Amino acid sequence: MEVIRSKSNRLIKDTKKLHQKKYRKHSYLIEGWHLFEEACQAKADIERVFILKEYVDRVVGDVPVTVVSPEILQELADSQTPQGIVAQLALPKTMVPKELRGRYLVLEDIQDPGNLGTMIRTADAAGYDAVFISDKSADIYNLKSLRSMQGSHFHLPVHRVAMEELLAQLKEQGVRILATTLSHQSIDYKEVEVTGPFALIMGNEGQGISLLVESQADELVHIPMPGQAESLNVAVAAGLLLFSFI
Incomplete structure (x- = not known):
């Protein structure tokens, strides 16, 4: 099992850019198991999962998985104590309803x-x-x-x-x-x-x-x-x- 450990890895550098609003044109990041499970239940478009190797078996389905070291996960996360998973999701396309009745x-x-x-x-x-x-x-x-x-x-x-x-x-x-x-x-x-x-x-x-x-x-x-x-x-x-x- 390949584990990404380098901060200079191109995928990691590109993904980390999603912390900045100007780069969130098509995708965004979530972290933690609760949000990931919510995304799965909502059938959100999950583009990639970055995860520690001890949690790989918790991800099921046809989702691209990238295994990273704790140091790299910390780079991709925003909290001080990430829960072992960061996921990249496609931005949803929403349109204001033509009729507002609620x-x-x-x-x-x-x-x-x-x-x-x-x-x-x-x-x-x-x-x-x-x-x-x-x-x-x-x-x-x-x-x-x-x-x-x-x-x-x-x-x-x-x-x-x-x-x-x-x-x-x-x-x-x-x-x-x-x-x-x-x-x-x-x-x-x-x-x-x-x-x-x-x-x-x-x-x-x-x-x-x-x-x-x-x-x-x-x-x-x-x-x-x-x-x-x-x-x-x-x-x-x-x-x-x-x-x-x-």
Whole structure:
């Protein structure tokens, strides 16, 4: 059994480039057994598996397997303690549905990959139909995003969109737009009665929602905070709202 041990190996060097967004044109990396098993269950297009020799027997099916040393696996992984496997997957091809009739989470310019992944995972847990992320939001295929999502991108569609186009489609199709803000025009989220299709928009960690979103929203909502903190982490706020509106 050949084991790749050299960092200068061409395959290893090319694969490691997938840590950078600019090289993730067609493929991305996942690490750990949980995400790999989720990918298998979702019948994702697994292009190659990099694995330690003691785990080779755990990979079944027609998947190209490359055995590497622990040092090389550490090069390909992002975490400090990789679990013995890194897989390269083809990027899925997703298209925004022509008709929107469900419950959606919209993330506008979310910068932190951990926040992004956590909110997608929460939308998955709450049974939402899809997540839309703006062009300026973090990459969901960042390894930190992937760890935070814990495979939720295999369960529900995640679409990267231009906010202007998405808002126009939501308005045209009568999807109620709820946007979070601390402005004086917003109301307590507990006063909102949600029926029919809707989209919940969470804004940027520092700036909140844009003026465009504020102008297009059907309802501006906030979470009352009786304590002294000025704001909530956006992922925490999303969790409260996502479950309250189902």
